[in-house]
Amino acid sequence: MELGRSEAAFASAQTYLAGGVNSPVRAFKAVGGSPIFISEANGARITDLDGNQYIDFVGSWGPMIVGHAHPDVVTMLQSLIGRGTSFGTPTELETELGRRVVELVPSIERVRFVNSGTEATMSAIRVARAATGRPKILKFSGCYHGHSDSLLASAGSGVMTFGIPSSPGVTDGTVADTITVPFNNLPAVREAFNEVGDQIAALILEPVAGNMGVIPPAIGYLQGLREITSEHNALLIFDEVITGFRLAPGGAQEYYQVTPDLTCLGKVVGGGMPVGAFGGRADLMDQLSPTGPVYQAGTLAGNPLAMGAGIATLEVLNQPNTYSRLDRLGDQLANGLKDASSRHGVPLHINRVGSMLTGFFQDGPVTEFEQAAKSDTDHYAAYHGHMLRQHIYLAPSQFEATFVSLAHTEADIATAAEAADNAIARL
């Protein structure tokens, strides 16, 4: 496979861009080799600078759930682009996307749009701290909520110890109020509340973890978190940047029938344009400036082109059988991987919820971060390379999600499963 143009492009990019990329995972550090530079995409396929075409199972990390360059999204953007790109004023497009979000997401009575998932979670936490007057936030090992300082924290030795910065440049003081406990472990949450419950403003979690690989909530776990937070007058924040509009029209909170107090959104809600959002009960969201005292702002928040792409994307999803089809395609892929794993005797533990899944190179189970971390990342790196050479584009990290979209066909999934069989046979 010829990759010369991508390699040359990466060399040039590194001259001007930090690390040659604008987001670290794109650099292929975890799988080796030079990152692929994409020139165009359509449906379930992406094409690199050397003309190699791949079936795409990353989907820009989740946004491209209806496929790349969907005609309805393109038509919407074409209808808007000639009328200006940003006004810094209210537009009716924001109200229209807001209406759809409020109608679809059970917890959201009022929403505010921002430009990324990071901004959404950062702002939701500010609202929670203001509403409760409490300083501490409880998060979960392996859950990622973007790169705002207070969320770049690792677990301390105990819930009373301060959070530990997970990146240089994040100060001890910034994460002092961030408590990190294991995912899928209700006793750990109860212990935190028993010790410092009256200081905890909110819990924030991915209701289905996607950033340590896909890890579903244990049965009763989300309901348990709902009960504990309600009991202690703390807020429950679902970070649905990945799961929002992917697992169901109303996201994981609809899929599992557990309603948080605040919800963070991103990815799908912008249809591939830069959009994040956070929302919840009106009494919480009305604290935000200009109605209330909690400051939050953004020059390009609610950008009309981005709103248009989000509206068009949610409209495409708003068709009968969307989620049953996504689930069927996810199930077909998972079964193909399981067959390949057993056929060649290579341990591959599959976690899947609907159209998001991860094959962990280990026996499993994988129910929380420490277990996920035991995966054979060398195997994953070799597997990724074998799949790439067979024109299947996977996340360049064992600890990410594989996504299927409405643009994938059963034939695409069968092709990927066959490629996986070939790849696993060579491990």
Ligand code: KE4
């Ligand atoms: P952004 O700031 O990247 O738009 O969103 C941050 C974020 C928040 N919450 C969840 C659950 C997320 O998954 C993310 C971002 N996800 C990563 C990959 N899993 C984006 C890819 C990247 O960092 O380049």
